[in-house]
Amino acid sequence: MTEEQPLHEILYCSLLAQDQPATAVGAIVSQARTRNAEQNITGLLVFDGMRFCQHLEGPCDAVEALMHRIEHDPRHIDVRVVYEGPLATRRYGGFGMGLAESEGPHPMSGVHTLSGDAALAHFLALRSSFDISS
Numbered sequence: 001m002t003e004e005q006p007l008h009e010i011l012y013c014s015l016l017a018q019d020q021p022a023t024a025v026g027a028i029v030s031q032a033r034t035r036n037a038e039q040n041i042t043g044l045l046v047f048d049g050m051r052f053c054q055h056l057e058g059p060c061d062a063v064e065a066l067m068h069r070i071e072h073d074p075r076h077i078d079v080r081v082v083y084e085g086p087l088a089t090r091r092y093g094g095f096g097m098g099l100a101e102s103e104g105p106h107p108m109s110g111v112h113t114l115s116g117d118a119a120l121a122h123f124l125a126l127r128s129s130f131d132i133s134s
């Protein structure tokens with residue numbers, strides 16, 4: 001795919017809001033897939049029943065606007081961007097928005113305690129252990 005605009009990536013972590021059932025993730029992902037396809041945004045959402053980690057990539061303006069909406073979404077709290085920066089080529093070009101779910105705390109919870117390059121490296125290293133559905 002030829003990219004028309006500079007690419008940008010954002011990795012953030014958050015916590016499911018207390019009033020939300022763990023099944024809320026189904027609605028979040030199906031809505032996200034439709035909207036992300038329209039905006040040329042790809043990425044991966046990881047959910048362990050309590051915590052989210054989402055890696056978003058796509059045209060800079062679209063990714064930043066989406067992150068702004070996500071930050072204000074009451075379905076999760078403690079939203080913390082752990083890495084953000086320009087991106088040369090997509091990491092998730094093969095699918096729109098993958099979902100990886102695990103029961104119980106996943107090692108990705110370590111990403112929450114890191115920031116910057118260390119957080120990104122940790123998340124990317126864990127990718128092969130995710131059971132991704134798309």
Ligand SMILES: Cc1cc2nc3c(=O)[nH]c(=O)nc-3n(C[C@H](O)[C@H](O)[C@H](O)COP(=O)(O)O)c2cc1C
Binds near residue numbers: 066069070073
């Ligand atoms: C954990 C989490 C991840 C989300 N990921 C996306 C996403 O990848 N794409 C998307 O369009 N919306 C995503 N949303 C939903 C947005 O927060 C927002 O509800 C949606 O973009 C619609 O925004 P609007 O009602 O202002 O149009 C996510 C929400 C949560 C809680």
